[in-house]
Amino acid sequence: MDIDTTKCVGCGNCHIICTMGAISLDADGRSVVNQDECVECSTCYRVLKNEGYWVWFIRAIRKALSFFHLGHLADTDLCPTGALTPPELAWPRVLRAQFSNPTVVHPGTGVPGRGTDEIKSNDVTGRLRGGEAGLVVEIGRPGIGACFRDVEKVAMALAPLEPVFEPENPVTDLIADLETGRMKAEILNEKVLSAIIELKIGLEKVPAFLSVLEKIQHEIDTVISVGIASRCLPDGTIPHEEWVEKAGYALSPNGKTNLGMGRPLFREDKA
Amino acid sequence: MTNTLHRQGTIESLRHDYVIFAHTAKGINREGAASKIREFMKICLKYHPVNMGDVKQGGMHRDGIAIEQLIANLEDGTVGAAAFTDLDTLHKVVEELIKVDLGICINISGLLDEVRECCRKAGITRHSAEHSLGIWGAKDRLPEREVMEFNTMCGHGMISFNLVRKMIEEVRLRRKTPKQAARMMAKCCECGAFNPARAEALLERMRERGFLYSER
Numbered sequence: 001m002d003i004d005t006t007k008c009v010g011c012g013n014c015h016i017i018c019t020m021g022a023i024s025l026d027a028d029g030r031s032v033v034n035q036d037e038c039v040e041c042s043t044c045y046r047v048l049k050n051e052g053y054w055v056w057f058i059r060a061i062r063k064a065l066s067f068f069h070l071g072h073l074a075d076t077d078l079c080p081t082g083a084l085t086p087p088e089l090a091w092p093r094v095l096r097a098q099f100s101n102p103t104v105v106h107p108g109t110g111v112p113g114r115g116t117d118e119i120k121s122n123d124v125t126g127r128l129r130g131g132e133a134g135l136v137v138e139i140g141r142p143g144i145g146a147c148f149r150d151v152e153k154v155a156m157a158l159a160p161l162e163p164v165f166e167p168e169n170p171v172t173d174l175i176a177d178l179e180t181g182r183m184k185a186e187i188l189n190e191k192v193l194s195a196i197i198e199l200k201i202g203l204e205k206v207p208a209f210l211s212v213l214e215k216i217q218h219e220i221d222t223v224i225s226v227g228i229a230s231r232c233l234p235d236g237t238i239p240h241e242e243w244v245e246k247a248g249y250a251l252s253p254n255g256k257t258n259l260g261m262g263r264p265l266f267r268e269d270k271a
Numbered sequence: 272m273t274n275t276l277h278r279q280g281t282i283e284s285l286r287h288d289y290v291i292f293a294h295t296a297k298g299i300n301r302e303g304a305a306s307k308i309r310e311f312m313k314i315c316l317k318y319h320p321v322n323m324g325d326v327k328q329g330g331m332h333r334d335g336i337a338i339e340q341l342i343a344n345l346e347d348g349t350v351g352a353a354a355f356t357d358l359d360t361l362h363k364v365v366e367e368l369i370k371v372d373l374g375i376c377i378n379i380s381g382l383l384d385e386v387r388e389c390c391r392k393a394g395i396t397r398h399s400a401e402h403s404l405g406i407w408g409a410k411d412r413l414p415e416r417e418v419m420e421f422n423t424m425c426g427h428g429m430i431s432f433n434l435v436r437k438m439i440e441e442v443r444l445r446r447k448t449p450k451q452a453a454r455m456m457a458k459c460c461e462c463g464a465f466n467p468a469r470a471e472a473l474l475e476r477m478r479e480r481g482f483l484y485s486e487r
Contacts, residue, residue: 017459019431043429047459049334073446076437076455077334102274102326102427102461110297110348119399120350121296121376128399136401142277143422143432144412168297193428210404217407224408225277229401236387238400252403254285256276256378257386259365260398262300263374 001038001045005030007083009058013076014044014084019100019193020145031083039145039193040096042086042103050082092187095148098170099192106170116169116196119229119258126266127166128231133203133240135163136227137213139220140194148174149188150220151195155181157216158199161208166198194225203230203239207247229256274426275352275380275464277403279419280473282382287472288424289361289381290464291315292352293373300375301347307373308351312342314367315353318360323353324463326427332457332467352463358385365393380464415483420473421456424466429459436483442474443482449474 003014003023010029015021022037023044058080065071074080089097097104111117118136119128128134139154140146151171159181165172176184201209206228217224230240244251275290293311295301308325315323316338324330324341327349331338345351355361361379368377379386383400390397406413413419414432421435422428438452447455453470477483 016433016437017431018433019428021431021433041429043431043459046329046333046461076434077458100428102429103329105327105348110301111350117294117296119401120292120294120378121299122399123376124299125296134401136276138277139408141426141428142406142413142419143428144409213407221409221412223406223410223413225406226404227276227401228404229399231399232397234396236390236396238383238402240402244402244404249404252277252405253282253382253384254278254288254380255383255403256380256401257383257390257397258399259377259379259390259395261368261373261395262296262376263372264299 001033001040001042002085002087003031003033004083004085007055007081009055009062009080011074011080013048013074013078016076017044017047019043019143037191039100039191040089041100041193042097045084045086047077048079048084049077051078051080052082053080055081092190095187095190096192099195108170108173109168116198118198119256121262122231122258123260124262124264124266126268126271128200128229129268130231131203132230133201133206133243134229135199135201135209136229137197138194138225139197140192140222141225142223144222145191145193146195146222147189147191148183148195150222151197152181152183152188153220154216155183155197157212158197158209161205161212163199163201166200169196169198171195171197203243206240206243210247210249274462276401277423277426279423284469284473285382287356288466288469289355289358289379290352291355291361291364291377291379292350294350294376294378295348296376303347304375305345305347307375308345308349309342310371310373311368311375312345312351315364318355318364320353320355321468322457322463322465324461325349325351326462330457330460330463330465332454334458350462354464354466356466356468358389362389362392365389369393369395417477417483421470424470425460425464427461429461430456430465434459439474439477439482442478449478
C-alpha cells in the first residue's frame with residue numbers, strides 16, 4: 001500500500017487497522033508504510049472510508065486543537081482525506097496480495113482466500129480417500145505473517161518424507177523442486193499474511209510428519225497453524241483421531257465438517 | 272481457506288459460534304453454481320445469521336453493502352458463508368438444505384461433536400472432518416489469549432491485534448458499546464465468518480469480569 005503524503009493528515013487510523021502493524025508516523029507527522037513489512041492485504045484501503053475532506057481544512061483543525069493540547073476522537077473506520085493509494089503490483093510482489101488479500105482469486109486454483117480446497121470439496125473430488133490424511137500447515141497465521149523463506153524451510157523439512165504436495169494449491173505452484181521442497185529463489189523475501197502447505201499422506205505417517213514439524217517449528221521466527229483432515233468412516237468416525245493421539249498431540253474440540261451434500265458424490269469404489 | 276478452522280475460546284463460548292459455508296470444485300460443480308450459492312445464501316438469510324458474506328464482495332457488516340444486492344451479485348467460484356450462534360437454528364438450515372439438494376459442497380465449522388449430532392438429527396453422516404492441532408512455532412510473538420479469541424474469528428487475518436486491543440480499550444473507556452466495537456471488527460472481515468454476536472458477548476464478559484491483564 002502507498003500513502004499519498006500530500007494528502008495524509010496523520011490521524012493514525014490506518015496504523016490500527018493494518019494487519020501487520022506496518023504503518024507509522026514520520027518526522028513530519030505523515031503516515032508511512034514499511035514496504036518490507038506490508039503484505040498488500042489492502043485491509044486499510046477497504047475498511048477506511050474516504051471522507052473526502054480538504055487536506056488544508058483537516059490540517060488546520062488538527063493544528064488548532066493541538067495548540068490547546070486537545071485532540072479529536074475520530075471514528076476508527078475513516079480516512080479523512082483518502083490518502084491511501086493501492087499500487088500496481090508486479091511479480092514477485094503481487095504474490096503478497098494473492099496470499100494476503102482474500103478478495104483476490106488465486107490464479108492457479110481459482111479459489112479466493114488462501115486459495116485452498118482442503119476437505120471443503122472432498123465429497124465431490126475424493127482428494128482424501130480411505131487410509132489417507134490431509135495435513136494443512138499454515139505458516140504466518142495468526143497475525144504474524146511469514147516470508148516465503150520461512151515457508152521453504154518447512155517445505156524442505158517435510159519433503160524428505162515423500163508426501164504428495166496438493167497440486168491444486170498456490171504454494172505448491174511456487175515450489176521449484178517437489179522432491180526437496182526448494183522454492184523459486186526470486187520469491188523468498190516476499191512477505192505474506194500466511195501461506196498454506198497442503199499435503200496428502202498415509203494415516204500411518206501422521207506421527208512422523210508431526211515429529212518433523214515439532215523440530216522445524218523452532219527454526220522459524222513466526223507461527224504455524226496446523227490442521228489435519230480425513231475422510232470419515234461409514235459410521236462418521238474420524239480416522240486421523242487415533243493417529244494424532246498415538247503421536248501424543250491434542251485435537252481441538254472444534255473443526256470443520258464436510259456434510260457430503262456435493263453432487264456428483266465421489267465414489268471411491270468406482271474410481 | 273482454513274479460515275474457520277482455528278477459532279479459539281472456551282467450549283462454552285464456542286457453543287455460540289457456527290459457520291456454515293458453500294464451496295464448489297473446479298471442473299465438477301463450480302461451473303454454473305452461482306444460482307445455487309445464491310439459493311444457499313437465501314436459505315441462510317431466512318434464519319437470521321449474525322453475519323454472512325462472500326470473499327469477493329465482503330461481509331454484510333461492511334458499509335454500503337445491501338445483503339440482497341450481495342446475494343444477487345454472487346458468482347460461480349465464490350465461497351458463501353453465514354455465521355450462527357446456536358445449534359437449533361443451524362439444524363433447521365441443514366434440514367432445509369437437504370430438502371432442496373443444491374449439489375454444492377456444504378461445510379460447517381464448529382464444535383465437532385455437536386455438528387455430528389446435528390448431522391445425525393438431520394439424517395446424514397458427515398463425509399470428512401478436519402481438526403486444528405493448534406498454533407506452533409514462535410508463540411511468544413502472539414498477544415494475550417483474549418485478543419486471540421477475537422482475531423481467530425477471522426481466519427484470513429483481517430482483524431489486526433492492534434484493532435482488537437483498541438476496541439477493548441474503547442469499551443473499557445465507554446467510548447463504544449460492546450455492540451459497536453464488535454461491529455467495527457466485523458467490518459474488517461471479508462468473508463462473513465466473523466461472529467459479531469460472540470465478539471459482543473466476549474466484550475460484555477470483559478466489562479463484567481475484567482479487561483486485559485485483569486485477574487479472573
